[in-house]
Amino acid sequence: MKFNIALLAGDGIGPEVIDQAVKVSDAVAKKFGHEITWQPALTGAAAIDAVGEPYPDETHEVCKNADAVLFGAIGHPKFDNDPSAKVRPEQGLLKMRKALGLFANVRPTFTFPSLLDKSPLKQERIEGTDLVFLRELTGGIYFGEKGRRDGGETAFDNCVYTRAEVQRLAKKGFELAMTRSKKLCCVDKANVLETSRLWRETVQAMEKDYPEVEVSYEFVDAVAMRLVQWPNSYDVLITENLFGDILTDEASVISGSMGLMPSASMGADIALFEPIHGSYPQATGLNIANPMATVLSAAMMFETAFNLPEEGKAIRDAVNSALAKGIVTEDLADSGKSYGTTEVGDWLAANI
Amino acid sequence: MKFNIALLAGDGIGPEVIDQAVKVSDAVAKKFGHEITWQPALTGAAAIDAVGEPYPDETHEVCKNADAVLFGAIGHPKFDNDPSAKVRPEQGLLKMRKALGLFANVRPTFTFPSLLDKSPLKQERIEGTDLVFLRELTGGIYFGEKGRRDGGETAFDNCVYTRAEVQRLAKKGFELAMTRSKKLCCVDKANVLETSRLWRETVQAMEKDYPEVEVSYEFVDAVAMRLVQWPNSYDVLITENLFGDILTDEASVISGSMGLMPSASMGADIALFEPIHGSYPQATGLNIANPMATVLSAAMMFETAFNLPEEGKAIRDAVNSALAKGIVTEDLADSGKSYGTTEVGDWLAANI
Numbered sequence: 001m002k003f004n005i006a007l008l009a010g011d012g013i014g015p016e017v018i019d020q021a022v023k024v025s026d027a028v029a030k031k032f033g034h035e036i037t038w039q040p041a042l043t044g045a046a047a048i049d050a051v052g053e054p055y056p057d058e059t060h061e062v063c064k065n066a067d068a069v070l071f072g073a074i075g076h077p078k079f080d081n082d083p084s085a086k087v088r089p090e091q092g093l094l095k096m097r098k099a100l101g102l103f104a105n106v107r108p109t110f111t112f113p114s115l116l117d118k119s120p121l122k123q124e125r126i127e128g129t130d131l132v133f134l135r136e137l138t139g140g141i142y143f144g145e146k147g148r149r150d151g152g153e154t155a156f157d158n159c160v161y162t163r164a165e166v167q168r169l170a171k172k173g174f175e176l177a178m179t180r181s182k183k184l185c186c187v188d189k190a191n192v193l194e195t196s197r198l199w200r201e202t203v204q205a206m207e208k209d210y211p212e213v214e215v216s217y218e219f220v221d222a223v224a225m226r227l228v229q230w231p232n233s234y235d236v237l238i239t240e241n242l243f244g245d246i247l248t249d250e251a252s253v254i255s256g257s258m259g260l261m262p263s264a265s266m267g268a269d270i271a272l273f274e275p276i277h278g279s280y281p282q283a284t285g286l287n288i289a290n291p292m293a294t295v296l297s298a299a300m301m302f303e304t305a306f307n308l309p310e311e312g313k314a315i316r317d318a319v320n321s322a323l324a325k326g327i328v329t330e331d332l333a334d335s336g337k338s339y340g341t342t343e344v345g346d347w348l349a350a351n352i
Numbered sequence: 353m354k355f356n357i358a359l360l361a362g363d364g365i366g367p368e369v370i371d372q373a374v375k376v377s378d379a380v381a382k383k384f385g386h387e388i389t390w391q392p393a394l395t396g397a398a399a400i401d402a403v404g405e406p407y408p409d410e411t412h413e414v415c416k417n418a419d420a421v422l423f424g425a426i427g428h429p430k431f432d433n434d435p436s437a438k439v440r441p442e443q444g445l446l447k448m449r450k451a452l453g454l455f456a457n458v459r460p461t462f463t464f465p466s467l468l469d470k471s472p473l474k475q476e477r478i479e480g481t482d483l484v485f486l487r488e489l490t491g492g493i494y495f496g497e498k499g500r501r502d503g504g505e506t507a508f509d510n511c512v513y514t515r516a517e518v519q520r521l522a523k524k525g526f527e528l529a530m531t532r533s534k535k536l537c538c539v540d541k542a543n544v545l546e547t548s549r550l551w552r553e554t555v556q557a558m559e560k561d562y563p564e565v566e567v568s569y570e571f572v573d574a575v576a577m578r579l580v581q582w583p584n585s586y587d588v589l590i591t592e593n594l595f596g597d598i599l600t601d602e603a604s605v606i607s608g609s610m611g612l613m614p615s616a617s618m619g620a621d622i623a624l625f626e627p628i629h630g631s632y633p634q635a636t637g638l639n640i641a642n643p644m645a646t647v648l649s650a651a652m653m654f655e656t657a658f659n660l661p662e663e664g665k666a667i668r669d670a671v672n673s674a675l676a677k678g679i680v681t682e683d684l685a686d687s688g689k690s691y692g693t694t695e696v697g698d699w700l701a702a703n704i
């Protein structure tokens with residue numbers, strides 16, 4: 001098959017880790033007889049520097065016409081101390097999500113047995129954890145009307161959801177639950193928020209279409225607790241944009257494998273794949289960043305966007321052997337030998 | 353001194369744990385020569401059953417005229433499956449917070465050395481944790497306009513903050529930081545929300561009035577991670593209502609001592625003290641609920657509302673000896689002997 005993949009390296013360590021994912025994907029393509037055309041495009045601070053905005057129209061054109069988007073990371077410290085700056089890398093991210101209609105952010109949290117000791121949690125709490133958050137990504141308080149009144153003394157942000165938006169996300173949740181252990185948790189704050197009550201009643205009404213799925217409803221504050229206490233009690237969780245932002249990040253640190261966690265953001269027409277870690281500015285150019293999360297995002301791309309599970313498995317197997325053999329960057333090396341970003345990438349590509 | 357304390361036992365285990373706090377407070381009053389008049393009043397499901405609403409006017413009158421409010425817990429499973437029920441116990445809680453102007457929720461998270469092994473976190477991660485959240489409690493998305501449009505198909509919740517609301521809460525944060533290690537973290541989502549930008553700029557403008565306090569600004573998603581990774585890196589944290597709801601609950605489970613965590617909700621004229629745990633319906637009437645969080649809430653009441661640190665310390669000392677001697681309820685008893693709720697209360701009162 002032929003694939004046209006938009007390549008958004010972004011800022012900080014983004015370009016370095018993306019390079020490794022490209023190498024590994026090319027090795028997969030070679031082995032399985034596919035042809036990949038990579039279409040690099042600007043985003044984030046890199047795009048602001050080059051053309052004055054973080055998600056330029058040309059980048060959008062490239063993404064729209066691609067079969068998938070592979071994304072590195074964005075964000076640069078020079079924007080950090082001024083959250084009200086007119087142009088910020090994060091705005092590009094939000095604009096891109098909206099423009100590409102990426103309404104479902106898929107964030108798995110799973111454990112690698114060899115990395116359990118990296119977790120801040122006790123081993124018996126974390127063992128067997130394998131959960132997936134589906135976070136709604138193009139609605140809610142992120143995209144509602146916001147502004148100031150009273151000469152700047154009052155600020156407001158509006159959180160809005162329509163039943164159709166909830167259904168679209170929840171449908172993906174039910175479908176995913178059907179492929180896993182058939183347990184779905186709807187996370188909301190229905191004891192306080194009207195949008196949450198709409199979420200809950202919408203999901204409740206969909207239960208009859210998936211009679212095999214066991215659905216639970218939990219408040220966001222309770223989930224924030226139980227994720228730390230019993231992460232392995234969860235399977236598929238669906239939630240709105242802001243709750244998802246907070247809870248997926250919380251979930252990401254429990255496994256001890258945060259540097260390895262991939263993610264997907266899916267729309268009706270296109271999907272984007274990216275590591276969950278940030279642009280890690282301090283590590284930029286040092287050849288120390290762990291490329292595995294980006295490489296595993298490429299695995300998700302083969303599996304999810306191209307429906308090629310064997311290709312995805314080839315990548316996952318290579319990552320597992322690298323972990324087993326200690327072909328890892330310094331963040332995972334403990335006191336043992338560590339390898340550079342490019343060396344890990346080369347090894348993975350050679351072992352596909 | 354003479355104190356008039358409103359006593360809101362509430363639902364579930366509320367009455368049982370409140371009884372112990374009353375016993376212990378009475379013992380303190382006796383020892384230090386104070387006189388307490390307890391003013392019981394209805395709230396929660398108990399109030400709905402009795403008079404049809406969760407925070408009746410008579411209860412408000414009692415609270416308004418009291419020197420402090422001691423609160424148990426509210427919530428009853430019969431309301432849980434219908435979040436859109438017209439009358440719910442939680443509404444009483446929100447109404448009470450607003451009516452009494454309890455704008456600052458103070459939520460300490462600290463560790464008891466003897467309980468470190470109860471934490472889901474590894475000991476080296478949790479050791480030395482001693483942080484306090486100040487959560488804004490009467491504003492934000494909890495109290496903004498909310499409703500439906502388009503025949504119920506669209507729901508909205510408005511999050512609103514004024515500069516004055518932020519200043520009022522932040523002032524308490526700076527003051528608290530001055531009495532502790534002079535570190536203050538402002539938790540927001542200023543890269544996305546206008547209300548967060550107002551929070552951040554308001555706190556930034558107050559920094560000059562507290563030159564000794566070192567202020568940091570972190571995004572809510574980053575804090576959700578670091579709370580699990582390095583809880584002992586935090587000291588005083590200030591945040592808005594919804595973020596505070598999620599993060600304080602997350603923080604409560606890291607110490608392993610959740611059943612012991614007290615809280616205060618402070619207004620301009622009155623303050624309310626309550627354990628952070630809920631009404632734990634399954635345990636109701638079994639004499640197994642741990643009363644220590646409520647007893648420690650009474651300690652906070654003496655210290656904060658009445659400015660009587662020695663009285664507070666007498667209670668804390670009694671709790672510490674009970675823990676050391678194993679005079680604990682079954683949740684803390686491991687395989688050892690456990691005591692009933694009333695026995696623990698009796699022991700604490702006898703050891704003041």
Ligand SMILES: CC(C)[C@H](C(=O)O)[C@@H](O)C(=O)O
Nearest residue numbers: 090091093094245543544573
């Ligand atoms: C950078 C920020 C706008 C973004 C978000 O809040 O969605 C990030 O935290 C994420 O989760 O991808």
Ligand SMILES: CC(C)[C@H](C(=O)O)[C@@H](O)C(=O)O
Nearest residue numbers: 191192221442443445446597
């Ligand atoms: C019961 C609920 C309305 C309440 C809140 O969200 O404030 C509770 O979670 C709390 O934190 O006191």
